[in-house]
Amino acid sequence: MGTMFGSVEDCGEMFQDTIVQTGGASLSSTTQIGNPVVYKLVRVGRDGRLVPATDEELLEVEYLLRNNENDTSTVPDPGQTPDEGSPSQFLQLESLEGLYQSETAEVYTEKLNPRLESKEELMYGSQMLFTLPDTNYQSSNELPGNEELVQSEVLLQEPIRSSSNGCSMDQSMDASPYSNVTGSPEATAAPKPGFSRDSGKTCLNNLSIKALQETFRATFGRETTCKDKRWLKRRITMGLINSCVIPATSLEVNDNKLIGGGQNNNNDTIGAFCNDTVDEGRANNCNDTPSSPDCIKGHSNDFGDSPVEIFVDHYSGNEDFEGESAKRVRKPTRRYIEEVSEVDEKQQSNESLVPSKDDKSLSAVSSGGRVVVTRMVSLAGSRIQVPYVSHVRRSRPRENITALGEFHSSSWKVKGTPEESKLNLRLSQLNYDVNRVSGVKSVPGPGQKELAINHQSDKDFARPNLSEVAQDAMEAEHIDCSSGDSSDDDNDRVDRPVMRSVSRRKHHRAWTVSEVIKLVEGVSKYGVGKWSEIKRLSFSSFAYRTSVDLKDKWRNLLKASFSQNPSKRMGSLKKYGSTVIPSQVLLQVRELAQKQSLVSPANDGRRVKESRNGFL
DNA sequence: TTTAGGG
């Protein structure tokens, strides 16, 4: 499990004293990410109820914690620069300190991402937290404060160590059930808005929206773009007071164990324990219903009767939850991006490619009935003269999405500042240009640049052929791979930014002769239509060819093989670019096709068999 | 999920 932060809070008057402490043990691993956990200091009453710690107890714990600063790094003061500690520690601290500096925002959010991967772990750990070991539990009943406090303190030092090891639970975990995972303890390091609820609100009131957003981020570990001051304030306040209270029916203490109630919205993870979805709904709209009574109520001093507050922050690391994010995340996003890039393109094309006068003439010609233009118009489907645009868009494949994703991720990895990303953009753009001119194949992603020489001299220049990495090696046997691709939508202008080039990755991978042969072989072996098999057995090495691809290619081959006058085929139709399929292969194709048609669809097995006999 | 066929 990731690094944990623990903070001891005054349950009565929340957040008056919050001690942030990084778990020293967990910090050693570099790969681990901060999973902020706020531990609420409580005492277990005789009846098993949870009694919030008093101020005195808090002070004591704080004292103890401070005494331990030597052993475990503490981040009590934002101004304090950590001068020791492992890299990860430093990172942590850095991210903490940078909370209110926009420069480090990237770092912080980046750090959040990997947390997604460990959700399950988190979940697991959280669940473990809910179970109170029977052992050592009694003692806390007997002892009036101190010992529990000490235990809690121990817990704070090594929050969930055991869960990460999968080992038995640490004894100090006794108090853990009362731990709360919330956004992050950075709130402490923050320009303290104030943590008592009242004063906190007061302070929040004085903050600008931006500051509120920062605070929000500090609290929840994620960005928000919400500009609703009220909502932000409320959100922050809620976050600080654990954001929600699990209804009594959800969690209860039984036999010294914390039982998690139904409340299983399964939503990825941890959030399952948090009944915050409703509130989330509100968040989406930035609407603020006066308050969620439950939460406030839950904090009235009858802590014992009220359910244990266990809040596992499903905010942390999850980008989907918040309204703002959620709005942008999904499909619309892609669409939106596409649209945006589309607009750019449109503008560009309007300016450069398609002269404005052409536009007029275009629509005019359409009525005239010129072939090409007519088609264009029909494509557009309206009087609006956007045939080119619509054409271009049509050419944009679905793979873009992943491509975009890759682009983003890789870009994110590299970029630290806006300038840098800009730089990247320019670089790849540059690459693109170079590719065009020099006929060099490359994968223009910022992260990976693979260059392969493209032997081809027929064309004036080689299109930037974005080839899959692995394939190039295999395909080395054959030559004209890059030139074969269709060139219809190849009108990319040089200035087309990265996205474009990245987006046309998987497209138009020219079939090499060897591939074709393999395909024919496969067809002969397994029969026409067995593309899935062929793909699996004969094309296992060519991951980029799908069964559909095989089918399509076969279709093309068929067409080619039956069209008479191969010379013409080679000469004009295929041009220079495309792979020249040996007539022998075409012959095979024809034979296979014949067999297939002869054998009748009656019996598949027989068909295959005969095919086999024919060629084996 | 695969296949067949249209775009």
Added chain:
DNA sequence: CCCTAAA
């Protein structure tokens, strides 16, 4: 190559 209906 993409998309989709149908199996």
